[in-house]
Amino acid sequence: MRCNEVKRLLSAYFDGELPIDKSIKVKEHLKSCRSCAIELENIEKIHRLMGAFPILEVGPYFESQIIDRIEKESKRRKFSFGLKLAIGFAICGLMLFLMIFRDLPSEDINLKPTPVLNTYIQEYMETYSGHIGRNNPGLIVSVSSLGESSR
Amino acid sequence: MEEKEELLVERAKKGDVLAFSELVKRYERYVLNLVYRTLGRAEDAEDIAQETFVKAFLNIKKFKGESKFSTWLSKIAINLCMDKVREKSNREENLEEGVWLTIPQSSYYSPEETVERLEIQEKIKNAVSRLPEDLRMVFILREFEDLSYQEISEMLNIPIGTVESRLHRARMKLKSLLKDLKTIEEVTEKSEV
Numbered sequence: 001m002r003c004n005e006v007k008r009l010l011s012a013y014f015d016g017e018l019p020i021d022k023s024i025k026v027k028e029h030l031k032s033c034r035s036c037a038i039e040l041e042n043i044e045k046i047h048r049l050m051g052a053f054p055i056l057e058v059g060p061y062f063e064s065q066i067i068d069r070i071e072k073e074s075k076r077r078k079f080s081f082g083l084k085l086a087i088g089f090a091i092c093g094l095m096l097f098l099m100i101f102r103d104l105p106s107e108d109i110n111l112k113p114t115p116v117l118n119t120y121i122q123e124y125m126e127t128y129s130g131h132i133g134r135n136n137p138g139l140i141v142s143v144s145s146l147g148e149s150s151r
Numbered sequence: 152m153e154e155k156e157e158l159l160v161e162r163a164k165k166g167d168v169l170a171f172s173e174l175v176k177r178y179e180r181y182v183l184n185l186v187y188r189t190l191g192r193a194e195d196a197e198d199i200a201q202e203t204f205v206k207a208f209l210n211i212k213k214f215k216g217e218s219k220f221s222t223w224l225s226k227i228a229i230n231l232c233m234d235k236v237r238e239k240s241n242r243e244e245n246l247e248e249g250v251w252l253t254i255p256q257s258s259y260y261s262p263e264e265t266v267e268r269l270e271i272q273e274k275i276k277n278a279v280s281r282l283p284e285d286l287r288m289v290f291i292l293r294e295f296e297d298l299s300y301q302e303i304s305e306m307l308n309i310p311i312g313t314v315e316s317r318l319h320r321a322r323m324k325l326k327s328l329l330k331d332l333k334t335i336e337e338v339t340e341k342s343e344v
Binding site: 017047049052054059 | 293299
């Protein structure tokens with residue numbers, strides 16, 4: 001094995017992740033190659049250095065804060081589910097309403113003057129023809145509604 | 152007597168918060184330090200570690216027991232860390248401006264030795280923080296969490312060959328960053344002489 005290849009494999013060799021045949025070849029190479037042996041020592045040194053990586057200690061309220069957060073999140077999810085359910089029902093209700101009422105004939109909704117109403121209007125027009133302008137439909141309507149309510 | 156982990160997980164799956172808090176007690180230090188090493192910042196570590204447990208509880212029914220519970224927790228923590236790193240890099244914050252914790256030192260060490268040890272710790276932490284994110288994740292999972300290449304590959308969704316090459320590159324980079332640094336053992340030996 002050449003040094004370049006061995007150096008590329010040293011990391012996996014150190015971790016014990018090389019297949020056994022390759023591991024034996026690397027081991028053999030290391031016996032006779034000082035440069036690769038130094039490289040392996042460097043990897044070992046980094047591993048030892050990492051033992052000094054600072055360690056954080058858990059705060060006194062760590063666990064209780066987690067439980068609080070779990071309870072809040074559960075409530076939020078329940079509320080969110082309830083809200084979605086309510087919106088779902090509202091949309092369904094609206095759709096149902098539209099399905100029921102959209103087929104109603106439009107004639108039933110529009111009001112048309114009845115023959116009785118027309119008679120009243122005619123009478124008023126004749127009586128007050130001198131006072132009310134014939135071309136003022138607003139006044140005619142208000143007069144006609146008066147006649148309707150007085151009946 | 153300590154209750155078996157599998158039983159605690161089963162109870163937690165049924166919504167038993169007490170059983171889950173027992174699991175929290177067992178893994179809080181592990182998760183907190185995994186997050187701390189991955190982010191390189193103490194100030195975010197506790198929040199992300201707590202979020203890891205909250206997410207774990209809310210999704211515990213998805214844990215099928217195919218891996219160790221700790222590996223499953225690590226995966227959640229690593230994903231949250233990656234989200235945090237992306238969020239920070241979007242905000243263009245400087246990751247190296249970490250907050251240093253006061254780490255309690257044993258009275259066994261002299262003040263000079265304690266200072267020297269703290270300096271070593273700071274240099275190591277800074278060197279690891281300076282690794283690119285992809286190299287750092289692999290390095291931490293191998294070096295501190297002692298995961299196999301196969302486990303790292305599954306956790307990060309990358310081929311085993313990529314795990315191997317990233318680990319090699321991470322170590323080469325750390326070698327150049329820490330070449331003159333003494334190990335804690337060397338500091339201790341010097342003070343004993």
